[in-house]
Amino acid sequence: MQDLFDYAQKSGIELKNVGRCQFCHSNVSKGVFECEGNLNHLTQILDFNNPIYYETRFLSVDAMALQHCELHGPWNNHIHLTRLYLIFEKNIKWDYAKTPLLSNIINAYKKDKTEFLTPPRFGERGQLTTLDLLNASTPEECINIVKSWATEVYHSFSEHQTLISSLANSFLNRYG
Numbered sequence: 001m002q003d004l005f006d007y008a009q010k011s012g013i014e015l016k017n018v019g020r021c022q023f024c025h026s027n028v029s030k031g032v033f034e035c036e037g038n039l040n041h042l043t044q045i046l047d048f049n050n051p052i053y054y055e056t057r058f059l060s061v062d063a064m065a066l067q068h069c070e071l072h073g074p075w076n077n078h079i080h081l082t083r084l085y086l087i088f089e090k091n092i093k094w095d096y097a098k099t100p101l102l103s104n105i106i107n108a109y110k111k112d113k114t115e116f117l118t119p120p121r122f123g124e125r126g127q128l129t130t131l132d133l134l135n136a137s138t139p140e141e142c143i144n145i146v147k148s149w150a151t152e153v154y155h156s157f158s159e160h161q162t163l164i165s166s167l168a169n170s171f172l173n174r175y176g
């Protein structure tokens with residue numbers, strides 16, 4: 001996590017540790033730091049080493065990353081969004097082996113390109129936030145809330161659907 005905060009600072013983004021989250025606008029009191037902490041709630045309820053919760057883990061990583069995408073390098077958006085597309089639109093059962101394969105596709109695509117996948121404005125990247133995760137008290141509730149959260153974030157980036165579906169098709173053609 002420290003690396004990500006370092007990245008933000010190098011990019012000239014001052015991270016606020018008081019008040020609502022500057023990225024997702026969740027009504028927390030310690031900013032994005034509290035959003036990060038809220039994620040731990042999931043690991044208190046779900047054993048992420050258990051394959052039946054892999055999908056929930058990937059969805060939570062993607063939702064968190066896209067909702068707070070200024071904490072990452074610009075090409076991460078392509079990876080997170082394409083993975084969500086493959087899971088939601090193509091019903092791909094994601095596992096750890098597939099992520100490096102998707103990175104291969106993105107790495108090949110980004111050669112000689114400098115595009116930036118413009119995110120929605122702050123506070124417009126899905127209504128649900130990390131604060132809503134705290135309402136889940138059973139594994140089933142966690143699975144459902146994470147799925148809704150990731151779905152909302154995914155749809156908030158819908159202007160990039162054409163690009164993302166083409167990257168997803170490259171993945172499926174090569175590895176599907």
Ligand SMILES: [Zn+2]
Nearest residue numbers: 021024032035
């Ligand atoms: Zn946040």
